[in-house]
Amino acid sequence: MKEKGIQMKDYVISIDMGGTKILAALINSKDGIHTRIKKATKTKNGNTNFVKALWGITAEVMLEAGVSEKNVKAICLGIPGSVNPQTGRIGIAPNLNIKNLNIKEQLQQFTSIPVLIENDVNLAALGIKHFGLGKDVEDMLVVFVGTGIGGGLIFRGNMHRGASFTAGEIGHMIIQPNGPLCGCGQKGCFEALASRTAIVRDITKEVKLGKRSLLAKLLKEKVPIKSKAISNALKKNDTVTVKVVTNAAVVIGKTLANINNLLNLQMIVLGGGVMEAAADFMTPIIKKSFKENSLKDAGKAVKIYATKLGDEAALYGGIALAEEFLGIKV
Ligand SMILES: [Zn+2]
Numbered sequence: 001m002k003e004k005g006i007q008m009k010d011y012v013i014s015i016d017m018g019g020t021k022i023l024a025a026l027i028n029s030k031d032g033i034h035t036r037i038k039k040a041t042k043t044k045n046g047n048t049n050f051v052k053a054l055w056g057i058t059a060e061v062m063l064e065a066g067v068s069e070k071n072v073k074a075i076c077l078g079i080p081g082s083v084n085p086q087t088g089r090i091g092i093a094p095n096l097n098i099k100n101l102n103i104k105e106q107l108q109q110f111t112s113i114p115v116l117i118e119n120d121v122n123l124a125a126l127g128i129k130h131f132g133l134g135k136d137v138e139d140m141l142v143v144f145v146g147t148g149i150g151g152g153l154i155f156r157g158n159m160h161r162g163a164s165f166t167a168g169e170i171g172h173m174i175i176q177p178n179g180p181l182c183g184c185g186q187k188g189c190f191e192a193l194a195s196r197t198a199i200v201r202d203i204t205k206e207v208k209l210g211k212r213s214l215l216a217k218l219l220k221e222k223v224p225i226k227s228k229a230i231s232n233a234l235k236k237n238d239t240v241t242v243k244v245v246t247n248a249a250v251v252i253g254k255t256l257a258n259i260n261n262l263l264n265l266q267m268i269v270l271g272g273g274v275m276e277a278a279a280d281f282m283t284p285i286i287k288k289s290f291k292e293n294s295l296k297d298a299g300k301a302v303k304i305y306a307t308k309l310g311d312e313a314a315l316y317g318g319i320a321l322a323e324e325f326l327g328i329k330v
Helices: 043-065 102-109 120-131 191-194 196-208 215-218 227-235 239-261 273-293 296-301 310-324
Strands: 011-017 021-028 032-040 073-077 080-085 089-093 100-103 114-118 140-145 149-155 267-271 303-306
Touching: 011 120, 011 310, 021 273, 021 310, 032 043, 032 310, 043 073, 043 100, 043 102, 073 102, 073 120, 073 310, 080 114, 089 102, 100 102, 102 114, 114 120, 114 310, 120 140, 120 149, 120 267, 120 310, 140 239, 140 273, 149 191, 149 239, 191 196, 191 239, 196 215, 196 227, 196 239, 196 273, 227 239, 227 267, 227 273, 239 267, 239 273, 239 296, 273 303
Parallel strands: 011 073, 073 114, 140 267, 267 303
Antiparallel strands: 011 021, 021 032, 080 089, 089 100, 140 149
16 A cells, blocks of 8 residues: 555545546545546446446545545546436436446445536536636536537536536537437437547448548458547548548537527537547637637637546546535535
8 A cells, every 4th residue: 555644635536437438536626636547447237236346446546545435525426428416316328338326325335425426528517617727717618529429518607407417418419400310319419420439430431432541441450440540540631531520520610609609608618539639630620610600799709628637627527526515625
């Protein structure tokens, strides 16, 4: 066990549950991230094993950091799906293969540390609001482009969750009637047009039509195309990838313009795997498309940035969630 002399301090443990990785950290506002652990997510295991895995990684963080339960004031979970932060219930998290699970009650069987849950993008939005680009901003939208597309809305300085906690689900705004099928069952959703899943689908289509691409070899070998591979192909000016990603960025700009015409925001922050890997290429295209499709005054007022907090945004969000729901400052 490491000696770090931190026994007197208070922390939260934030856990960001991704479809492919689980990231856990011991964190507080003064020192930032103290200890972090990253693991692959095992998605096929169902509810019971999910609870055990979560408690396992929590215990591992405490052991690694050399802190006891009394130093941890909350366990804050970011879940990629629909959640009720008041009851602690996960409605559905398709990428985790989880349905109807009160994760708070379940985890509370292992520990008396309070358990809080939030949608993963909302949690990241809280992190960006309190510890990142959004510090001085009241009205902000955070958009994460990855396997899907998620959004988190900050209004008047607070998280806006809506009547049934689904506010910010911009990935399922229907942008192209009769467009490609989305995972939700509708056609032409925003994320069915501009997520990494959509980008890879469109690149695959071009390659099947006989177009040459640097990604063709990976596709042929059935290697999953990650954001990094897309970014590398963009850097090498791969014609197919440039075309498909440009189309996605144009759609993102247009959709954000629609949202901003409704909300008249101060700031839009872009994040997620695709943006992290390809922000340099995509941000100027997104901004141009945004401008072209915005009402003039609404478009001029808003600043668009790519976040540099990366996957730490949600970890920091845990601190803000604990303050909001438990009234504690760590
Ligand atoms: Zn959809």
